[in-house]
Amino acid sequence: MLIFILSVMVVVTSAGVFWRYGLNSALSWSEELGCYLLVWVSFLGAALATSRGSHIGIALVFDRLPLKIQFWIMVIVDMIIIFFMSSIFAGGIKILPSIHARTATTLPIPMSIPYLVMPFSAGVIIFYILVRLITGFKKRNDQ
Amino acid sequence: MNYMFFTLLFIFFIIRMPIAFAMGASAAVAMLFFYDVPLQVLVQLMFASNESFPLLAVPFFMLAGSLMEYGGISRRIVNFASASVGFIHGGLAHVTVLASMFFAGISGAAAADTAAVGTLMIPEMKKRGYDPGFASAVTASAGSIGVIIPPSIPMVIYGVISSTSIGALFLGGIGAGLLVGFSLMAAAYFISRKKGYLPESKFSMGLIVKSFKEAGWALGMPFIIIGGIMSGIFTATESAVIATDYALIVGFFVYKELKIRDLPEIFIKAAITSSIVMFIIANASVFGWVLAFQQIPQLIAGWFIALTDNPVVLLLIINLLLLLIGTFIETASALIIFVPLLVPLISHLGIDPIQFGVLMVLNLAIGMLTPPMGICTIISCSIAGITMEKGARAILPFLLVMVIDLLIVAFVPFVTTYIPGLFMQG
Numbered sequence: 258m259l260i261f262i263l264s265v266m267v268v269v270t271s272a273g274v275f276w277r278y279g280l281n282s283a284l285s286w287s288e289e290l291g292c293y294l295l296v297w298v299s300f301l302g303a304a305l306a307t308s309r310g311s312h313i314g315i316a317l318v319f320d321r322l323p324l325k326i327q328f329w330i331m332v333i334v335d336m337i338i339i340f341f342m343s344s345i346f347a348g349g350i351k352i353l354p355s356i357h358a359r360t361a362t363t364l365p366i367p368m369s370i371p372y373l374v375m376p377f378s379a380g381v382i383i384f385y386i387l388v389r390l391i392t393g394f395k396k397r398n399d400q
Numbered sequence: 401m402n403y404m405f406f407t408l409l410f411i412f413f414i415i416r417m418p419i420a421f422a423m424g425a426s427a428a429v430a431m432l433f434f435y436d437v438p439l440q441v442l443v444q445l446m447f448a449s450n451e452s453f454p455l456l457a458v459p460f461f462m463l464a465g466s467l468m469e470y471g472g473i474s475r476r477i478v479n480f481a482s483a484s485v486g487f488i489h490g491g492l493a494h495v496t497v498l499a500s501m502f503f504a505g506i507s508g509a510a511a512a513d514t515a516a517v518g519t520l521m522i523p524e525m526k527k528r529g530y531d532p533g534f535a536s537a538v539t540a541s542a543g544s545i546g547v548i549i550p551p552s553i554p555m556v557i558y559g560v561i562s563s564t565s566i567g568a569l570f571l572g573g574i575g576a577g578l579l580v581g582f583s584l585m586a587a588a589y590f591i592s593r594k595k596g597y598l599p600e601s602k603f604s605m606g607l608i609v610k611s612f613k614e615a616g617w618a619l620g621m622p623f624i625i626i627g628g629i630m631s632g633i634f635t636a637t638e639s640a641v642i643a644t645d646y647a648l649i650v651g652f653f654v655y656k657e658l659k660i661r662d663l664p665e666i667f668i669k670a671a672i673t674s675s676i677v678m679f680i681i682a683n684a685s686v687f688g689w690v691l692a693f694q695q696i697p698q699l700i701a702g703w704f705i706a707l708t709d710n711p712v713v714l715l716l717i718i719n720l721l722l723l724l725i726g727t728f729i730e731t732a733s734a735l736i737i738f739v740p741l742l743v744p745l746i747s748h749l750g751i752d753p754i755q756f757g758v759l760m761v762l763n764l765a766i767g768m769l770t771p772p773m774g775i776c777t778i779i780s781c782s783i784a785g786i787t788m789e790k791g792a793r794a795i796l797p798f799l800l801v802m803v804i805d806l807l808i809v810a811f812v813p814f815v816t817t818y819i820p821g822l823f824m825q826g
């Protein structure tokens with residue numbers, strides 16, 4: 258899905274440039290669509306980056322701690338992220354009805370469609386982290 | 401309240417919570433439990449920070465960079481650089497710096513620059529008996545030029561936050577980037593002389609012409625980007641998408657090294673690396689909201705002005721602060737937190753915001769070399785197969801050179817304002 262959105266983003270923005278310079282009549286909607294696609298790619302990508310553990314953190318102190326403490330710190334970090342993402346999830350759901358009434362500036366869609374990515378990606382991040390926690394505890398019990 | 405907020409952030413950093421989550425979560429705690437801000441505001445702030453046409457340049461430049469890497473372009477650039485400067489003492493080191501400078505004209509990220517040139521050059525240098533520490537240090541410091549020579553993702557971010565022209569920032573980066581590149585080559589020359597690294601090849605005009613022809617399409621890319629912006633035809637975002645299209649066309653039809661089946665991997669990679677930056681931006685905007693709510697920028701600006709009203713001293717202090725920040729905080733978050741804080745102060749001092757933007761990016765580029773958050777050193781050390789400690793020690797002479805460059809950029813505005821002045825009025 259990420260690949261698809263990014264490809265559409267390239268096509269839409271290229272088309273915007275082409276229409277403006279090649280055909281001399283600017284497409285009104287390509288910029289706005291590009292922006293919403295960017296938001297989608299960014300938050301979905303952030304969810305995928307979470308599952309691959311590629312968000313950047315400062316490991317200076319952490320790496321010098323004993324493994325047992327590292328494990329519990331990781332659990333605490335994951336719990337805090339779950340708390341934070343749950344508030345994004347709840348806020349994202351709460352905002353949908355009020356924002357549904359608004360229409361995008363140049364596109365004939367309600368604003369709830371671009372905003373849907375917020376609760377969706379927050380939900381995906383929570384899911385990934387729960388999976389990570391459960392597999393972490395399982396591994397620990399097996400040892 | 402202030403102390404608690406910063407303590408929380410600090411604890412989150414220490415326990416290795418990813419920076420984006422650490423900023424977002426500490427801000428969320430402050431907003432929800434202390435200011436009673438509804439959850440919806442949190443969501444709106446994050447959404448709005450990413451909904452920006454200029455920031456579309458971020459994924460596009462990432463995509464163009466990785467397309468060029470897969471399309472056989474980095475190898476041709478290295479060949480051309482090798483023919484151009486391989487005959488100097490310590491030839492491979494110069495090749496690395498020059499290739500990084502060309503690559504910087506294509507990609508907007510220092511990490512991509514370091515990885516692309518490093519995977520080709522570090523093994524080569526080790527094979528010829530160069531010290532791995534030296535090889536890694538040259539590659540990392542040259543790679544940091546990736547964000548100074550346009551295009552540059554940090555400059556896009558600076559431009560968006562401070563509402564200065566991204567095109568002018570790009571043009572300002574050219575002078576600074578050339579300065580850093582040539583001074584690094586000078587440093588590499590003296591070290592190579594001392595260590596007895598020999599020239600690689602004889603000077604041959606024929607070889608230069610031949611490799612130039614092969615690399616011509618790749619070298620054309622920076623001219624499209626910079627030329628398009630200089631002449632005012634494209635915005636930065638538009639030039640980024642043109643660069644992506646150009647990389648696709650050259651990779652598929654000219655060099656024919658790009659394969660359809662590589663595309664999903666390239667797209668996913670570009671999407672993830674740009675999301676990491678964009679997600680930091682989203683969380684930093686929430687964080688910035690809390691800072692602004694607490695009027696912390698005004699507080700800090702007040703301290704600075706109370707400290708001294710001498711612009712030269714103040715600029716020195718700001719540089720020192722930025723170097724320190726660059727060492728501990730990742731580039732995008734540093735920009736989002738500190739640009740709104742420092743830019744009003746800078747205009748108060750009568751310093752050109754373009755010059756300051758280049759200066760700030762250069763500062764943070766130096767921060768990419770110093771552990772713990774030195775992304776370029778981390779990458780080059782892992783390619784060279786040495787420890788961070790060893791890599792960090794070898795990088796010291798280059799770091800010194802870059803700090804001298806920094807002072808030149810800070811106190812000689814000509815370096816950064818001459819080229820933009822040629823093309824832009826007012």
